Amino acid sequence: xxxxxxxxxxxxxxxxxxxxxxxxxxxxxxxxxxxxxxxxxxxxxxxxxxxxxxxxxxxxxxxxxxxxxxxxxxxxxxxxxxxxxxxxxxxxxxxxxxxxxxxxxxxxxxxxxxxxxxxxxxxxxxxxxxxxxxxxxxxxxxxxxxxxxxxxxxxxxxxxxxxxxxxxxxxxxxxxxxxxxxxxxxxxxxxxxxxxxxxxxxxxxxxxxxxxxxxxxxxxxxxxxxxxxxxxxxxxxxxxxxxxxxxxxxxxxxxxxxxxxxxxxxxxxxxxxxxxxxxxxxxxxxxxxxxxxxxxxxxxxxxxxxxxxxxxxxxxxxxxxxxxxxxxxxxxxxxxxxxxxxxxxxxxxxxxxxxxxxxxxxxxxxxxxxxxxxxxxxxxxxxxxxxxxxxxxxxxxxxxxxxxxxxxxxxxxxxxxxxxxxxxxxxxxxxxxx
Ligand SMILES: *Cc1c(COP(=O)(O)O)cnc(C)c1O
Numbered sequence: 001x002x003x004x005x006x007x008x009x010x011x012x013x014x015x016x017x018x019x020x021x022x023x024x025x026x027x028x029x030x031x032x033x034x035x036x037x038x039x040x041x042x043x044x045x046x047x048x049x050x051x052x053x054x055x056x057x058x059x060x061x062x063x064x065x066x067x068x069x070x071x072x073x074x075x076x077x078x079x080x081x082x083x084x085x086x087x088x089x090x091x092x093x094x095x096x097x098x099x100x101x102x103x104x105x106x107x108x109x110x111x112x113x114x115x116x117x118x119x120x121x122x123x124x125x126x127x128x129x130x131x132x133x134x135x136x137x138x139x140x141x142x143x144x145x146x147x148x149x150x151x152x153x154x155x156x157x158x159x160x161x162x163x164x165x166x167x168x169x170x171x172x173x174x175x176x177x178x179x180x181x182x183x184x185x186x187x188x189x190x191x192x193x194x195x196x197x198x199x200x201x202x203x204x205x206x207x208x209x210x211x212x213x214x215x216x217x218x219x220x221x222x223x224x225x226x227x228x229x230x231x232x233x234x235x236x237x238x239x240x241x242x243x244x245x246x247x248x249x250x251x252x253x254x255x256x257x258x259x260x261x262x263x264x265x266x267x268x269x270x271x272x273x274x275x276x277x278x279x280x281x282x283x284x285x286x287x288x289x290x291x292x293x294x295x296x297x298x299x300x301x302x303x304x305x306x307x308x309x310x311x312x313x314x315x316x317x318x319x320x321x322x323x324x325x326x327x328x329x330x331x332x333x334x335x336x337x338x339x340x341x342x343x344x345x346x347x348x349x350x351x352x353x354x355x356x357x358x359x360x361x362x363x364x365x366x367x368x369x370x371x372x373x374x375x376x377x378x379x380x381x382x383x384x385x386x387x388x389x390x391x392x393x394x395x396x397x398x399x400x401x402x403x404x405x406x407x408x409x410x411x412x413x414x415x416x417x418x419x420x421x422x423x424x425x426x427x428x429x430x431x432x433x434x
Contacts, residue, residue: 001063003030003218006316015066015218016121019114022217029313030218036061038265046229047236054233055080055226062222062264067120075120076223079112084227086234086378089350092369094378095358096231096245102405103141103171104384105302106254109227110220111139111146117219118211119150127209130430131155132198134191137164138302138383141171143213144179155213156430158182158191161418167387167406174412182429186421194426204427215253216309224257228266231378244372246272246365246379248357250303252281252310254380255329259317262328269375271329274364276300279333280308285326299336299391300356302383332367334360343392353385353392353400 003018005011007028013021018030038061046054055076060069067075082100089095101108122129131153133143140157147155157172161183164172173181184191198204199212213220228245235243245268247255255273262268273281276298284290292307318325334342342359346352354362361379369377385392385400392400419425 001066002033004033005029006031006312015063019117019121019217019219020211022212022214029216029310029316031313031316032062035260035263035317036064040265043265043267046233049233051080051084051226051230052077054229055223058225058229058261058264059222062225071120075113075116079116080109080223080226082108084109084230086231088238089346089352092373092376093350093362093365094231094235094240094376095352095354095362095381096227096378097381098227099355099381099384101142102145103138104167104387104403104405105138105142106224106227106380106382107138107142107215108146109223110215110217110253111142111213113223114213114217114219115143115146115150115153119153122152126152129153130208130210131213132158132195132210133213134158134188134195135164135172136160136188136301136304137168138387139213139215140164140181141168144172144175144181147213148175148179149177154178154180156180156182158184158194158419158426160188160191161185163188165387165389167389167409170406170409170412170414173414173416174409176415181416182426183416183418184421185418190421194421194423197423198426198430201423201427204430207431214309215251221253221257221260221310221313224254225261225264228258228261228268232266232268235376235378240376241267243268244270244272244365244368244375244377246274246361246368246377248300248303248361248380248382249273249275249281249331250278250305250308252308252314254382256310256313256317259314259329263317269328270368272361272364272368273329273331274361274379275331275333276303276339276360277333277335278304278306280306281311282331282333285322285329285331288322298356299339299388300360303357303360330368332364334363338363340391343396347396347399353396354381355383355385355388356391357382358385 005024005028098106295306
């Protein structure tokens with residue numbers, strides 16, 4: 001597998017380089033030079049395979065010649081050790097539940113796969129890999145739990161004090177081992193600025209082997225293709241086809257992976273990118289003008305993104321041809337009021353409690369199906385409802401089953417270092433306090 005930069009198609013780097021750099025120096029994003037096709041026989045028989053088998057097939061085709069197949073199978077089975085079931089709500093409406101991993105959000109797929117890929121490529125006797133992450137919620141938990149106990153790695157997570165939910169904070173601060181949490185007396189932007197400054201600091205980079213774990217890393221994108229194929233397989237088993245996937249989108253990594261799967265041969269007709277009022281992409285698809293804006297806070301806060309970092313990947317997949325893109329992707333945005341209404345409608349219609357991100361994807365799917373009533377649709381559920389308890393009315397809240405992963409956390413002591421927003425404090429912490 002060779003990768004180029006979306007800003008320079010003449011560049012060609014190998015897979016480990018793309019993984020450890022995250023981003024090319026020209027600030028484009030890494031994309032595979034060749035998008036390989038899955039063979040028709042595999043697609044025709046996909047309903048006979050398990051998630052693990054499908055993941056292995058897709059990865060081995062995409063990541064050809066990067067990792068011996070035996071090792072790749074081991075990495076996949078260690079990383080994707082939970083299910084991604086498609087649950088039927090009614091005959092034309094299915095929900096793909098991506099929240100059965102340790103952090104209860106779909107980011108577990110990307111974070112767990114990435115951590116194991118990085119550990120695999122770390123050579124013996126090499127410096128410990130220092131992973132720095134700024135988080136406003138879900139990313140930090142997935143990365144922390146993804147790297148927990150992974151040898152030769154050390155993770156430092158910065159989060160804004162008082163601005164993450166209780167469960168999210170527990171997921172960041174109760175790990176111990178190689179995971180360190182810093183509670184910054186500031187905003188998410190302050191956290192991100194500290195991480196950026198660390199990457200730019202020469203002295204620090206001479207001492208430590210720093211890497212970021214953000215959502216643009218190619219090794220986070222790849223495992224997210226697995227569950228699209230697996231969802232297709234589950235529906236095929238039930239004799240269903242003509243699928244549309246509705247994806248709650250913020251940085252557009254999740255739907256980007258779906259579109260990569262589509263380009264590899266996933267026989268799906270349509271994707272819907274469902275957003276909250278941070279509607280840069282829906283505006284673009286409607287007007288042809290791509291204009292980023294500062295992000296606005298909403299109930300679906302993991303999608304509060306005004307400048308979606310993976311969008312250039314999607315444009316690259318479609319060779320920057322907007323009309324080709326529009327034949328496969330449509331996009332709609334929803335207000336907080338519509339999100340709450342969708343949460344209530346889902347509950348009243350199916351007796352199902354959906355998190356706000358998930359509810360937006362459902363609303364977008366229903367709008368699509370009003371125009372195309374014959375189409376079976378799948379909407380992606382990106383997080384477990386228990387991560388956002390404050391949003392639900394009491395009656396619904398009582399219905400949310402708290403998974404075991406969370407029950408255990410509450411009993412553990414919180415370990416976090418508090419810090420101001422000065423870079424000196426952060427630098428001193430990184431160089432002295434471990
Ligand atoms: C990160 C996240 C999203 C957005 O996913 P992108 O890949 O950034 O588009 C949606 N829902 C939840 C719960 C998330 O954590």
